[in-house]
Amino acid sequence: MIAVVLLFQVAIPLAILAWLWLYPANSMAGLAIQAAGTGAFLFALARVAQWALPVWWLPWVYGAVWLAGVVFTLTIRPGFGGFAPWPSGGWAWASAAISAVLLGLGGWFGAQALAGRTPPPVPVVEIANPFGAGHFLVASGGSHQLVNAHMRTLDESVERFRPWRGQSYAVDFFGLGPWGFRARGWRPAATAAYAIFGAPLVAPCAGTVVAAENDRPDFEVPREDPVNRLGNHVILRCGDAEIVLAHMRQGSVKVRPGDKVANGDPLGEVGNSGASTEPHLHIHAQRPAAEGAPPISGDPLALAIDGRFLVRGDHLWGRAE
Structure with missing residues (x-):
């Protein structure tokens, strides 16, 4: 995983930016497609990748460097005014072809990521x-x-997914600490090193507690419990929907089945129990599961939190903020 992150979120963006800055196309058309291709590819990376690792603001840095490179070439770089309208020579056409591939990949993946913003x-x-x-x-x-x-x-053709299908539109959250880092270190084993570990959780709706678990252990990263997937959790019945909050901290859950809760009542804290490879909050909405069926096998529903349909890369601040 770390090698993949370093490749796609560090090495490839830096290589693309170095190419734009050091080897700009020698024609107007070539430069236009080079700028468009590199920009589209960086945009797609910004929308598709999980930027908690290495840090969420890095795509903005890449975007600023890309824009500066384009502006520098157009306004400052000597000789730009003498550029030919079309590529000339083998390398120039190869550069244009690479730019076209980047534009195609960036355009397709970027469009798919943006489509994910529609409920x-x-x-x-x-x-x-x-x-x-x-x-x-x-x-x-x-x-x-x-x-x-x-x-x-x-x-539904994958049998092992059926007991979990209620979580199909779930939202997972990392916490962000000083300077926007999710943890003290690249991937520390200690759960307390993660910004979200121990974050207070409150009831997001008024309802009844239909299930709660409090005794599952919090594992060191990256250990997990693939059998008891929810770990410590709370399931709230709010109207005709159930809200599931999973991977809570051992010993922190403050409610029991049958309890009535109001919006904002304390529920517990974020932990690293269950099928969680690092501390995070998993939350999803579903229809109640059939009697005798696994607890998160109900029909999946979408969530809007404070009126927002949240997508990878979006930010949320706690109520006390």
Whole structure:
């Protein structure tokens, strides 16, 4: 995973920017497609990748460097005014071809990521902010599998997905600490090193607690429990929908089945229990599961938090902020 992150979120963007700055096309058409191709590819990376690792603001830095490179070439670089209208020579045409590939890839993936901002064709459940305090980044969310890995469980042909299908439109949150980093270190083992660990959670709607678990252990990163997938969790029945908050901190859950809660009542804290490879909050909405069926096997519903359909890369601040 770390090698993939370094390749796609560091090495490739830096190589693209170095190419734009050091080897700009020698023609007007070539430069136009080079600028468009590199810009589209960087935009797609910004929308598709999880930028909690290395840091959420890095795509903005890349965008600023890209814009500066284009402006520098157009206004300052000597000889630009003498550029030919079309590429000339083998390298110039090869450069244009590479730019066209980047434009195609960036355009396609960027469009798919933007399509994920449209709510899916299911009812949308409106809830309030589930966080008491803090700054949070959406790790997975949206209506396209490119930005929301949970959507793979919509495939009913895969038997092992059926007990989990209620979480198909879930939203996962990382926490952000000083300077926008999610943790103290690249991927520390200690759960306390993560900004979200211990973040207070509150009821995002008024309802009844239908399930709660409080005794599952919080694992060191990247260990997980693939059997007890929710770990410590709370399931709230709000109207005709259920809201599931999972991977909570051991011993922090403050409610029990049958409790009535009001919007904003304390529920517990974010932890790293269950099928979680690092501390984060998993939250989703679903129809109640059939009697005797697994608890998150109900029909999946979409979530709007404080009126927003959140997608990978979006930010949310806790109520106390």
